Amino acid sequence: MEFNDNYPQYEKMSNHDEAYGKKSRRTLWNVFWIMLAITIFELIIGSMAPGHGWSGTLWLKVLFIGLTLVKAAAIVLWFMHLGHEVKFFKYIVLVPYFVFMAYAIFIILTEGTYAGKPTNVTRVDPLFIKQQLDLKAGHHGGGGAEHHEAEGEHKTETHSEEHH
Amino acid sequence: MSHSVEVSTKEAWDGGVSPFKVSYGKMMMWFFLISDALTFGGLLMSYGFIRHKYADVWPKAEHVFTHFPFVQQHLPLAYVGLMTFILIMSSVTMVLAVEAGHRMDRRGVTVWMFWTIIGGAMFVGSQAWEWYHFIVGTEEGALRNVWDMGKQAYVQQIYHGATMVTNEYGVPQFANYFFFITGFHGTHVFSGVVINFIIFMNVLKGTYEKRGHYEMVEKVGLYWHFVDLVWVFVFTFFYLL
Numbered sequence: 099m100e101f102n103d104n105y106p107q108y109e110k111m112s113n114h115d116e117a118y119g120k121k122s123r124r125t126l127w128n129v130f131w132i133m134l135a136i137t138i139f140e141l142i143i144g145s146m147a148p149g150h151g152w153s154g155t156l157w158l159k160v161l162f163i164g165l166t167l168v169k170a171a172a173i174v175l176w177f178m179h180l181g182h183e184v185k186f187f188k189y190i191v192l193v194p195y196f197v198f199m200a201y202a203i204f205i206i207l208t209e210g211t212y213a214g215k216p217t218n219v220t221r222v223d224p225l226f227i228k229q230q231l232d233l234k235a236g237h238h239g240g241g242g243a244e245h246h247e248a249e250g251e252h253k254t255e256t257h258s259e260e261h262h
Numbered sequence: 263m264s265h266s267v268e269v270s271t272k273e274a275w276d277g278g279v280s281p282f283k284v285s286y287g288k289m290m291m292w293f294f295l296i297s298d299a300l301t302f303g304g305l306l307m308s309y310g311f312i313r314h315k316y317a318d319v320w321p322k323a324e325h326v327f328t329h330f331p332f333v334q335q336h337l338p339l340a341y342v343g344l345m346t347f348i349l350i351m352s353s354v355t356m357v358l359a360v361e362a363g364h365r366m367d368r369r370g371v372t373v374w375m376f377w378t379i380i381g382g383a384m385f386v387g388s389q390a391w392e393w394y395h396f397i398v399g400t401e402e403g404a405l406r407n408v409w410d411m412g413k414q415a416y417v418q419q420i421y422h423g424a425t426m427v428t429n430e431y432g433v434p435q436f437a438n439y440f441f442f443i444t445g446f447h448g449t450h451v452f453s454g455v456v457i458n459f460i461i462f463m464n465v466l467k468g469t470y471e472k473r474g475h476y477e478m479v480e481k482v483g484l485y486w487h488f489v490d491l492v493w494v495f496v497f498t499f500f501y502l503l
Contacts (some may be wrong), residue, residue, distance in 0.1 A: 124352065
């Protein structure tokens with residue numbers, strides 16, 4: 099490991115010439131197009147969601163998280179230029195966060211089941227449950243609140259558009 | 263210690279050399295970003311727990327965020343998609359400003375910084391718009407048990423929009439996390455725009471031209487990309503999943 103380096107002005111080290119700049123600009127635009135494509139793909143899938151949402155679909159969740167990690171890696175490695183830093187510096191930035199993420203995933207997978215099961219652990223207003231059931235049955239408006247019509251006691255015809 | 267050491271220990275501890283070959287300011291910016299990322303990570307984790315706990319009654323983002331400016335139809339997630347596009351775009355203009363700075367191209371830095379600030383301001387404005395529609399709510403509203411101060415009891419009534427106590431979309435925690443996570447991120451974007459603007463003024467004044475390097479642009483660039491990075495995660499965990 100080289101300890102002594104001969105760069106008293108680290109700020110100027112990263113300056114580069116026109117030829118290098120042209121090459122790096124091309125890389126950056128490519129990264130951008132890939133990120134844009136991923137985002138558009140996610141949005142198309144997201145907006146194609148059925149009435150009950152995608153939330154029950156495990157493989158799609160995994161796909162979305164995976165694509166998010168791809169985008170995050172692109173930002174950190176190319177936009178934030180971490181891929182070009184000294185190896186040790188790279189690890190000093192990334193390792194603490196990966197340790198944290200590993201812990202987060204571990205604790206969510208273990209303690210998440212403890213926090214879960216809403217109906218028998220936590221008292222939830224029945225109105226919320228009814229609203230979500232109605233939404234899953236296909237009644238969804240802007241705020242997803244058509245259920246009071248189904249109850250029949252509130253005949254407020256304030257909105258005319260009904261769509262599924 | 264078999265390595266050849268050209269510097270004496272005393273000399274090394276006196277400073278002046280960096281084993282990481284980065285300047286002090288840039289390294290500290292990275293360390294700050296790590297701590298900030300831990301904060302956001304903690305927020306998203308707690309969001310995950312609460313969402314799992316109330317999984318059955320948690321509203322779907324496709325049902326809530328359906329508005330789009332000047333359009334009457336419900337377009338689920340279209341607006342947040344536009345916001346994401348604006349922020350990614352401003353991240354690209356930022357990285358191009360940094361690249362221009364490395365070539366000491368003052369004009370390039372000026373132009374790309376300018377577009378970055380415009381993009382950031384547009385994003386903050388979009389978020390304000392989204393908050394407005396979230397708080398005001400829909401015309402139809404939803405049935406809620408609302409606390410009546412006069413009667414000192416809960417009264418069932420149609421409730422519109424959202425506050426920290428009640429909202430028409432689902433459990434109160436949904437609005438709480440929406441306000442807190444997007445609010446915390448929006449604060450970062452706003453401060454990023456302000457910092458970008460200060461650096462932009464310095465670029466115009468020629469401060470970095472005199473200094474011989476545009477590292478300040480690179481440092482605020484790091485912060486700005488971090489803001490984009492956080493949004494990528496907020497977008498996935500709050501809107502997509």
